[in-house]
Amino acid sequence: MERVLGDKKAIALMVLPALIIFIVIIFVPIIWTFVYSLFSGMPGFKFEFVGFSNYIDMWSNKQTVEAIKMNWKYIFFVTPGQVGFGLLVSLMMYFSIKKYRTLSRTIVFIPTILPTVAVAQMFAKMYEMVPNYGLINALLDLVGLDKYIQPFLGQPNTAFGALVVMDIWTAIGFYTVIIYGALVDIPHEILEAARIDGASGVKLFTKIVFPMIRTIMITCLVFSFTGTIKLYESATALTKGGPGFATTSMTMNMYQNAFLFDQYGYASAVAILILIQCLLVTFIINKISREKY
Amino acid sequence: MKRKVLVLSMALLLMVSLLTGCADTKGTQTPPASKGNTTGTSSDKFKSRTIKFLSVWPEDDKNSNGWIISELSKQYGETVDGFDLEYEYVAIDQLDQKVKILMSSDDLPEICTYESGVRLKQVIQADMIIDVEKTFTELGIRDCLDEGAVSLLKNLVDGLGLYCVPLGMNMEGFWYHKGLFEQAGIEKVPETWDELLEACEKLKAAGITPIVQGGSDNWPMTRVLNAYLVRSVGLNAVQDAVTGKRSFTDPEYVAAAKMFQDMAKKGYFAEGMNTIDPGTATSMLMNGQAAMNYDGSWKASNLNSEDNAAGPEGIGFFNVPVVNDSSTLLDYSMNCGNILMFSKKKYDDKVADWMKFVFPKLGDFAMQETGSFKGFAISKMPEDTTYYTQLVAEHLAKAQNAFLWFEAKMDSETSTIAQNSISLLYTGEITPEDYMRMLEETAAKSR
Numbered sequence: 159m160e161r162v163l164g165d166k167k168a169i170a171l172m173v174l175p176a177l178i179i180f181i182v183i184i185f186v187p188i189i190w191t192f193v194y195s196l197f198s199g200m201p202g203f204k205f206e207f208v209g210f211s212n213y214i215d216m217w218s219n220k221q222t223v224e225a226i227k228m229n230w231k232y233i234f235f236v237t238p239g240q241v242g243f244g245l246l247v248s249l250m251m252y253f254s255i256k257k258y259r260t261l262s263r264t265i266v267f268i269p270t271i272l273p274t275v276a277v278a279q280m281f282a283k284m285y286e287m288v289p290n291y292g293l294i295n296a297l298l299d300l301v302g303l304d305k306y307i308q309p310f311l312g313q314p315n316t317a318f319g320a321l322v323v324m325d326i327w328t329a330i331g332f333y334t335v336i337i338y339g340a341l342v343d344i345p346h347e348i349l350e351a352a353r354i355d356g357a358s359g360v361k362l363f364t365k366i367v368f369p370m371i372r373t374i375m376i377t378c379l380v381f382s383f384t385g386t387i388k389l390y391e392s393a394t395a396l397t398k399g400g401p402g403f404a405t406t407s408m409t410m411n412m413y414q415n416a417f418l419f420d421q422y423g424y425a426s427a428v429a430i431l432i433l434i435q436c437l438l439v440t441f442i443i444n445k446i447s448r449e450k451y
Numbered sequence: 452m453k454r455k456v457l458v459l460s461m462a463l464l465l466m467v468s469l470l471t472g473c474a475d476t477k478g479t480q481t482p483p484a485s486k487g488n489t490t491g492t493s494s495d496k497f498k499s500r501t502i503k504f505l506s507v508w509p510e511d512d513k514n515s516n517g518w519i520i521s522e523l524s525k526q527y528g529e530t531v532d533g534f535d536l537e538y539e540y541v542a543i544d545q546l547d548q549k550v551k552i553l554m555s556s557d558d559l560p561e562i563c564t565y566e567s568g569v570r571l572k573q574v575i576q577a578d579m580i581i582d583v584e585k586t587f588t589e590l591g592i593r594d595c596l597d598e599g600a601v602s603l604l605k606n607l608v609d610g611l612g613l614y615c616v617p618l619g620m621n622m623e624g625f626w627y628h629k630g631l632f633e634q635a636g637i638e639k640v641p642e643t644w645d646e647l648l649e650a651c652e653k654l655k656a657a658g659i660t661p662i663v664q665g666g667s668d669n670w671p672m673t674r675v676l677n678a679y680l681v682r683s684v685g686l687n688a689v690q691d692a693v694t695g696k697r698s699f700t701d702p703e704y705v706a707a708a709k710m711f712q713d714m715a716k717k718g719y720f721a722e723g724m725n726t727i728d729p730g731t732a733t734s735m736l737m738n739g740q741a742a743m744n745y746d747g748s749w750k751a752s753n754l755n756s757e758d759n760a761a762g763p764e765g766i767g768f769f770n771v772p773v774v775n776d777s778s779t780l781l782d783y784s785m786n787c788g789n790i791l792m793f794s795k796k797k798y799d800d801k802v803a804d805w806m807k808f809v810f811p812k813l814g815d816f817a818m819q820e821t822g823s824f825k826g827f828a829i830s831k832m833p834e835d836t837t838y839y840t841q842l843v844a845e846h847l848a849k850a851q852n853a854f855l856w857f858e859a860k861m862d863s864e865t866s867t868i869a870q871n872s873i874s875l876l877y878t879g880e881i882t883p884e885d886y887m888r889m890l891e892e893t894a895a896k897s898r
Contacts, residue, residue: 201579221868287723289735292793308725313878343779381819398667401725401874402881406758419575 165360173346195426203420212427217433223413223427224403232322232407233391237382239326244333244378251334252341263338267331274328278395281324285310314404317397321405325392329385333378340365340374376447387436408432499533500801502558505550507543509788514752515787516618518810518826519817520562525810534805543789543809546761552781559794567607567615568859569792569866578790584613587810590772590803595811600787600826603853607787613679615809617826621747621789622846623674623856624770626754631742640769642780644682647772651719661809663721663741664716665672665729669870670858672725672877674713674745677857678784680707682774686782686854694893696898699891700884708876708883715877725874737761745771746830748824749788749838757824764838768846778854783846785853787826836847865893884896 194201198208216222224303247266255262269277286292287309295307309314344367352366368375389407394400399406406414408428418423502524507519517538524536539560541549547570553559557580565571574580584601587593595736600617608614627640633649635657637732641647650660680688684703690695692704715722721727721741729746737742737759744750751758752897754766770780793802814827822833824842824847858866868889875881881889 200551200555203573208877286726287764288721289731289738289740309726310725312723312874314875314880401878402870402871406871414867417551418867419862420551 177213180280186259191362191426191429191433194423195430197426198421200420200422205423208423209280213431215424216427216431220406221403225406225408226407226431228404229387229389229408230317232325233319233383233386235322236325236329236386237379238388239322240329240382241333241378243330243336244324245375247330247334248337248341249367251338263335266334267328269328270331270335271314272328274391275330275395277324278392281349282311282318282396285320293317311397312401314401317404320356321393321396324396325386325389327381328392333382336378337371337374340371344370372447376443383439383443384436387439452794460616464749475687477807482683499592500536501535502562502802502805503537503539504562505539505541505553505560505564507541507546507564507888508867508876509540510538514821514823518631518691519813519821519825520791522680522820523809523812523816526812527805528809531804537740537894546789550574557796558572559792559796561794561797562756563663563792563794564618564789565792567604568855569829569862571615571790571792572608572611575608575611577869580614581795582598582614583616583793583800584795586798586803586806590807591806592811595828597814597824597828599847599850600854603785604790606828606853607855607859609784614708615790615792617787618643618878619786619791620773620826620847621788621825622788622843622850623784623786623892624768625743625745625761625768625844626736626740626750626771628736628741628765631657631739632767635659640767641772642769644679644772644774647712648719650742655718660721660735660741661719662743662745663727663732664724664733664745665727665733666725666874667875668730669725669873670747670856671732672873673857673869674705675714676711676783676873678745678771678788678874679710679774680857681782681854682771683780684708689855689857690860692863693862693894693898695895699887699894705883707889711873712876712879716879720877723879734758736766747786748843751837752821752823754839755837766839768842770846772823778852781849782854783850783852784856785850786856786859831875839861860896861894864896865890868893 168369181414195212196207196209197205198212199205227231251259251262251266282292284293287307291307293422294310298304298306307315312322343348348370351360352362357365390413393405393407393410398404399410409432412428412432414426415421415428480581488745504518504520504524506517508515510517512518517540521536522540525532528534528536540563546564547566550559550563550565550570553563554574554577557579559574563580565574580597584593584807596613596616597620600620601613604615604617605611605613625641630638631654635650635653637650637653641650654661662675666672677689680703683695685691688697688704692699698704713729715724720734721732721758727735732744733743733746733750735741739752754761759765768868770783773780793806810827814829815823815831817823817825817827818829819833822837824843836844858869861869872881872886872889876883876886
């Protein structure tokens with residue numbers, strides 16, 4: 159058996175079936191989507207080859223451009239928010255909370271396991287203004303800040319903010335648990351030695367802790383980025399992409415084009431654009447992290 | 452040599468196990484016996500026929516069309532051997548996607564719920580559904596359809612013919628809370644738009660929210676805009692703009708959007724209305740939290756329920772007030788709700804037999820059991836009809852001409868723009884000119 163496993167040809171032969179299936183599952187749909195993106199209309203109905211015109215038209219389509227802008231604005235707030243708060247909470251749990259660590263970790267993790275639709279319903283009720291004040295408006299009313307009472311989900315700016323807050327809240331627990339796991343892995347001797355050398359607070363974090371959890375932080379950033387660029391469920395459940403198109407993401411725009419406007423080709427082009435952005439940003443994050451450390 | 456044999460056999464084993472894991476197991480299973488053939492002979496089993504029904508209504512909700520079709524199918528199932536209705540529920544916002552996927556794989560079910568208008572027209576043009584008028588005539592059941600509904604459905608597909616059956620005969624207008632009208636000193640229901648604005652002003656002065664719409668779904672807001680547009684431009688206002696005969700940017704069209712925005716600015720609509728869902732809007736009307744709600748006659752089922760705090764006669768109805776002489780109070784906004792279409796490929800004697808049993812009974816059954824009009828002939832009105840059902844019947848009887856809802860003649864993209872952007876018009880984020888320009892630009896693409 160050892161001789162067999164030592165043979166590269168044997169390994170290749172055994173890996174081949176799984177590799178073929180992997181390629182079929184991952185790459186064929188991507189290639190298929192790319193091919194679709196060169197057509198206009200819907201397969202089976204007026205499906206015509208148009209070359210790269212979908213990619214060109216994309217930049218003059220107001221809804222798509224707005225969706226790209228909105229999505230990047232969302233990433234700008236949510237990715238640092240999710241990972242940043244996750245880091246803060248995990249540091250707090252690691253350094254400040256001595257008792258009930260498991261309990262606090264469980265409590266922090268609860269929002270992550272809740273279904274998105276349930277979370278959205280909960281937040282919608284919190285943001286409610288009519289027929290009754292939700293939690294936030296009721297609090298504003300209670301403390302006499304009546305002028306700030308408003309339909310949070312009914313105005314473009316506040317609806318966007320409301321969505322950002324909800325999505326950060328939902329994911330904090332996930333990143334807290336991951337980063338906390340990395341913190342626990344830091345050898346105590348190193349922290350002790352740093353403390354003896356006089357490092358504490360910010361210095362201890364920037365010089366010792368952060369470099370030690372760097373790999374996990376990059377993984378968290380990539381996770382968060384790929385999650386936020388695919389924004390769909392939470393925005394659909396909370397705001398339905400509105401008001402107007404204020405919270406319509408790229409994937410929602412893709413869905414609308416494919417399933418409402420019968421433009422599978424155009425929607426495929428949007429899908430390819432999302433893929434390119436994902437690959438590009440992941441590459442940049444990895445590149446920066448390698449150069450810096 | 453031994454090593455090569457071992458390597459090859461291991462690779463083969465791996466491949467076989469993978470393929471076995473991926474294999475479809477359906478082929479090895481015994482086909483399940485259908486419900487209806489448990490007492491039948493083996494030849495009955497062979498003849499058993501399952502008719503598939505794609506529905507947007509829950510099967511067990513007694514007020515829904517799904518329940519009506521399901522109940523009538525059960526009755527049919529008792530008369531024949533080997534019949535089974537396979538009920539598939541799909542959420543209404545997933546319907547279009549589902550139907551399009553089924554269409555692209557040429558696999559529409561025997562009975563399929565869909566939307567009348569532009570979407571149905573696409574299916575007709577793809578030659579995938581049966582001509583209902585021709586089929587019903589051949590089956591001798593053509594007279595079970597209400598002529599008003601037939602005319603409306605034909606109009607919705609620009610006269611291509613009757614390719615669907617209605618599952619509703621709805622008219623729309625303003626439902627109002629009689630107690631709140633009285634409280635605000637409004638003695639008669641508005642018949643002109645100016646009277647409507649006057650009533651709103653009186654209600655507002657009395658501290659009552661004049662109008663509430665389920666704005667989170669957007670369409671309840673475009674309905675109000677459409678109401679003014681139709682009354683000021685004419686019954687074919689939207690169709691004319693969609694086809695290019697008129698333009699959405701014409702001053703009269705912009706004026707309709709302006710009227711809607713002005714009403715919002717003056718506080719005639721509930722604050723934060725674009726966050727209220729239609730169910731909540733209905734509750735607000737019934738609970739006296741708002742005085743008016745523009746909605747369809749389908750609301751009668753809510754009003755008939757015990758949840759109606761306004762009581763069995765506490766809510767009234769009036770048609771869309773007129774703006775000028777381009778239409779009259781005998782012209783109603785009407786629709787047939789979601790419709791049923793039938794796959795041409797899967798239509799056979801069994802489906803025809805089912806149709807012959809179900810549809811002639813549908814009008815009376817729906818009226819008896821749910822007190823609703825379905826666009827089918829009703830041979831006898833029940834004696835214990837509620838006030839709200841009578842109210843709907845009276846208005847339906849008055850209707851001379853019908854006009855359609857705002858998005859009825861729009862393509863999907865224009866319809867989405869119209870609905871999504873109305874929220875911005877309501878909040879004042881965009882101007883009436885912006886709103887109508889967006890519609891014009893999008894509609895122009897498909898002309």
